[in-house]
Amino acid sequence: MRTTAFHLVTRKETPQDAEIISHQLMIRTGMIRKLGAGLYTWAPLGLRVLQKIENIIREEMNAAGGLEMLMPAVQPKELWKESGRIEDFGGQLLAIHDRAERDYFFGPTHEEVMTDFVRNEINSYKQLPINFYQVQTKFRDEIRPRFGVMRSREFIMKDAYSFHLTPESLEATYQSMKQAYTNIINRIGLDFRCVLADSGAIGGSGSQEFHVIADSGEDAIMYSDTGEYAANLEKCEAVSLLNERKAPTEDLQKVSTPGQKTIDELCDFLKVCNKQTIKTLLFEGVEKPVALVVRGDHSLNEVKAVNLAAVASPLRMLDEEEIKGITGCEAGSIGVRGLDATIIVDRTVANMNDFICGANENDFHFSGVNWQRDANFDSIEDLRDAMAGDPSPDGEGSLQVARGIEVGHIFQLGNKYSTAMNAVVLNEQGKSQALEMGCYGMGVTRMVAAAIEQNHDDKGIIWPANIAPFSVAILPMNYLKSERVKHAADELYENLKAKGIEVILDDRKVRPGFMMSDFELLGIPHQVIIGDRSLDENQVEYRNRTDMEPTKVSRDTIESMLMDSIKV
Ligand code: ATP
Numbered sequence: 001m002r003t004t005a006f007h008l009v010t011r012k013e014t015p016q017d018a019e020i021i022s023h024q025l026m027i028r029t030g031m032i033r034k035l036g037a038g039l040y041t042w043a044p045l046g047l048r049v050l051q052k053i054e055n056i057i058r059e060e061m062n063a064a065g066g067l068e069m070l071m072p073a074v075q076p077k078e079l080w081k082e083s084g085r086i087e088d089f090g091g092q093l094l095a096i097h098d099r100a101e102r103d104y105f106f107g108p109t110h111e112e113v114m115t116d117f118v119r120n121e122i123n124s125y126k127q128l129p130i131n132f133y134q135v136q137t138k139f140r141d142e143i144r145p146r147f148g149v150m151r152s153r154e155f156i157m158k159d160a161y162s163f164h165l166t167p168e169s170l171e172a173t174y175q176s177m178k179q180a181y182t183n184i185i186n187r188i189g190l191d192f193r194c195v196l197a198d199s200g201a202i203g204g205s206g207s208q209e210f211h212v213i214a215d216s217g218e219d220a221i222m223y224s225d226t227g228e229y230a231a232n233l234e235k236c237e238a239v240s241l242l243n244e245r246k247a248p249t250e251d252l253q254k255v256s257t258p259g260q261k262t263i264d265e266l267c268d269f270l271k272v273c274n275k276q277t278i279k280t281l282l283f284e285g286v287e288k289p290v291a292l293v294v295r296g297d298h299s300l301n302e303v304k305a306v307n308l309a310a311v312a313s314p315l316r317m318l319d320e321e322e323i324k325g326i327t328g329c330e331a332g333s334i335g336v337r338g339l340d341a342t343i344i345v346d347r348t349v350a351n352m353n354d355f356i357c358g359a360n361e362n363d364f365h366f367s368g369v370n371w372q373r374d375a376n377f378d379s380i381e382d383l384r385d386a387m388a389g390d391p392s393p394d395g396e397g398s399l400q401v402a403r404g405i406e407v408g409h410i411f412q413l414g415n416k417y418s419t420a421m422n423a424v425v426l427n428e429q430g431k432s433q434a435l436e437m438g439c440y441g442m443g444v445t446r447m448v449a450a451a452i453e454q455n456h457d458d459k460g461i462i463w464p465a466n467i468a469p470f471s472v473a474i475l476p477m478n479y480l481k482s483e484r485v486k487h488a489a490d491e492l493y494e495n496l497k498a499k500g501i502e503v504i505l506d507d508r509k510v511r512p513g514f515m516m517s518d519f520e521l522l523g524i525p526h527q528v529i530i531g532d533r534s535l536d537e538n539q540v541e542y543r544n545r546t547d548m549e550p551t552k553v554s555r556d557t558i559e560s561m562l563m564d565s566i567k568v
């Protein structure tokens with residue numbers, strides 16, 4: 001490709017609304033352009049990268065036995081009524097209707113359409129197991145679309161769905177998808193972790209996410225420093241930090257705490273450590289209000305909270321009025337003694353003694369509170385966020401924290417959708433049986449942004465070799481005036497092209513400094529600078545985008561050197 005025949009529009013300025021580096025660089029290189037909130041056009045440059053990622057995904061999915069197909073993006077609302085998921089997805093669903101006033105959604109995911117396809121196509125165990133996938137556009141009306149294609153409203157996902165007679169068969173395919181995802185991200189060239197995850201609105205029994213490690217990642221990933229355990233913070237098990245509950249040593253005392261509303265204020269005022277206090281938070285319950293209790297230095301994990309049977313979904317904290325109605329006090333003085341709510345305590349809280357809590361009376365707290373003697377709880381659950389330094393829940397080492405970008409999520413759904421939508425097959429005994437199902441999503445457009453988050457410097461993108469839009473950039477100095485430079489550049493260009501190398505030759509009439517900084521920004525892995533001065537010595541200058549160290553290479557060897565380092 002010659003730049004004059006390509007669409008190359010780079011920008012020096014950092015776009016104002018781009019908070020993270022990948023978004024900034026994708027706009028500055030001209031890979032994407034914004035059309036509206038969460039809507040992006042992929043320009044030819046960006047599409048080259050996107051298609052490389054799609055190809056890697058397709059190759060690995062095919063190798064793992066996946067069968068590619070394509071479902072409609074627009075889905076009849078009736079299907080979603082069958083699965084009962086309209087409420088779960090809520091405002092994320094883009095509702096559309098046609099001229100006959102029939103209702104549709106622009107698909108945010110395809111479990112329903114897929115289950116409908118399978119219930120019509122598959123009726124015997126002999127057709128199982130089977131794994132279908134597609135690479136397709138989704139729409140989710142995200143509350144806050146941001147970070148460019150990282151969290152857009154329209155995006156491309158690879159989604160696969162497998163069907164089985166038995167949970168064992170599902171488990172086997174799940175493991176092979178896990179391996180395929182590992183292969184895909186390794187081939188793309190990114191540093192990632194596979195972690196235990198919450199199953200969210202998709203549902204099912206177990207799931208794992210694939211996270212590309214990057215400081216800008218929206219998720220916290222907890223992992224053992226010596227063992228195998230790794231989980232999204234949302235899911236990460238938090239163990240009790242107290243092995244056993246000690247006997248009471250203090251008497252219960254009501255202490256005056258005027259105006260002390262937060263845990264920090266209270267601890268300053270009473271000159272105690274926050275580890276001696278508890279936080280009691282009131283939520284809407286399914287039957288009656290639920291108090292969730294964590295230690296003063298811990299934070300409630302909202303995903304764990306909403307997953308509790310007694311807690312109403314979506315999670316809703318009681319408002320001032322409601323709190324007053326139940327306790328007679330404001331939020332800062334709620335406590336567990338005499339509280340009329342279902343009281344669920346965190347594992348650590350269950351083992352505390354001599355602790356401090358609100359007195360359910362404004363401006364008063366209790367100190368020296370002890371379970372059984374002074375207050376009771378209904379049950380013990382894992383309620384808090386795990387923290388760096390906590391013992392790993394598998395007993396191996398302690399937890400560390402990293403930030404991650406979720407690029408993939410694999411689920412064992414079991415028969416959730418097949419039962420709801422009556423997707424059954426006849427088993428070997430001729431009996432009708434609900435299908436076991438797995439689903440496997442990967443964010444294709446998000447992967448491009450994640451790759452940049454992990455591979456850039458202050459000059460621009462540093463593309464991993466397998467997804468670079470071009471492998472080699474030829475940057476001739478004075479191409480339009482020097483016949484010799486033009487000849488050398490064209491010759492190298494044609495030879496590389498003939499060998500199947502993706503090469504771009506910059507034949508624009510621009511200053512050398514401008515050209516070089518453009519290609520640093522674009523992040524092309526191998527850059528060859530051809531100028532009269534080096535040609536005098538029958539040489540060209542080679543720079544690798546990872547270090548940009550200039551090296552003189554003889555014209556006779558540059559081609560074979562490039563071929564060796566690219567290995568088509
Ligand atoms: P997130 O927690 O980031 O919203 P999710 O759990 O809703 O993701 P899934 O339903 O598991 O995502 O979708 C599968 C994959 O699709 C995700 O792993 C992610 O890579 C991608 N994806 C989801 N939402 C978006 C979005 N708004 N923009 C870009 N990619 C997305």
Ligand code: MG
Pocket residue numbers: none
């Ligand atoms: Mg989401």
